[in-house]
Amino acid sequence: MAHANPAQFGAQLATLNNLQTEFDLLSQALEGHLRLAKRIRGDHPVFKVTKIPEKIYKKDQRTQDNDVLLSKLPADLAALVWKNLPTDADRVTLALTCKAHAETYEYLKMKKVNIMVNNVEKSVMFLPRPIRFAYNHRLQVLVRLPTWFPANYQLCYKCNQYIDNTHPSSQGTWEGDAREVRNFQADRQATIVGPRCRLCQIADNLNLVKETPEAKEYERKAKLVKQTF
Numbered sequence: 001m002a003h004a005n006p007a008q009f010g011a012q013l014a015t016l017n018n019l020q021t022e023f024d025l026l027s028q029a030l031e032g033h034l035r036l037a038k039r040i041r042g043d044h045p046v047f048k049v050t051k052i053p054e055k056i057y058k059k060d061q062r063t064q065d066n067d068v069l070l071s072k073l074p075a076d077l078a079a080l081v082w083k084n085l086p087t088d089a090d091r092v093t094l095a096l097t098c099k100a101h102a103e104t105y106e107y108l109k110m111k112k113v114n115i116m117v118n119n120v121e122k123s124v125m126f127l128p129r130p131i132r133f134a135y136n137h138r139l140q141v142l143v144r145l146p147t148w149f150p151a152n153y154q155l156c157y158k159c160n161q162y163i164d165n166t167h168p169s170s171q172g173t174w175e176g177d178a179r180e181v182r183n184f185q186a187d188r189q190a191t192i193v194g195p196r197c198r199l200c201q202i203a204d205n206l207n208l209v210k211e212t213p214e215a216k217e218y219e220r221k222a223k224l225v226k227q228t229f
């Protein structure tokens with residue numbers, strides 16, 4: 001910048017910085033509207049079979065001092081232990097405790113075995129999988145993970161995700177009580193009595209009007225925001 005007056009330059013930079021701050025605040029507010037529109041519509045993240053990337057569990061794998069049992073069992077016995085855990089969420093939790101377990105989980109998850117059904121040989125997954133995935137399969141995994149998340153993230157039992165409490169759209173008082181959902185409770189009742197984020201409460205309070213043209217218009221505008229930014 002030739003011949004720039006440092007004071008003028010500084011003033012323009014300050015104006016630009018103010019515009020940036022204003023823009024960021026507006027973006028966050030708009031993001032909050034988009035999140036709310038999704039909750040009014042009842043859109044929640046859905047369960048996907050957990051995948052631990054190979055590049056994570058293959059790298060720097062080492063024996064854990066506290067792993068005295070499972071890794072020392074013969075492979076077929078260890079596989080039975082995995083198979084007999086009550087839910088896929090329990091298997092995921094075990095897989096996350098060490099890289100060797102993660103590798104075993106990823107292997108067993110894809111493993112197929114042949115069984116006889118009515119005298120016909122049928123190929124089925126070795127690990128039991130739910131026939132249909134419901135909302136609570138994801139919640140079953142999430143309730144086991146609070147210690148894995150940074151302290152500012154809190155599980156909302158209603159919208160089925162960890163919420164960053166430092167985001168402006170998330171701030172405010174939560175409803176529900178974590179003491180009501182001890183011991184990994186993740187059923188329909190848990191979504192009613194468990195902790196629920198502020199946006200879920202606002203959406204709940206609009207349950208009577210969620211099918212109206214006004215609600216559709218709000219949703220349409222929110223979608224537009226997503227496309228714009």
Ligand SMILES: [Zn+2]
Binds near residue numbers: 160
């Ligand atoms: Zn929520």
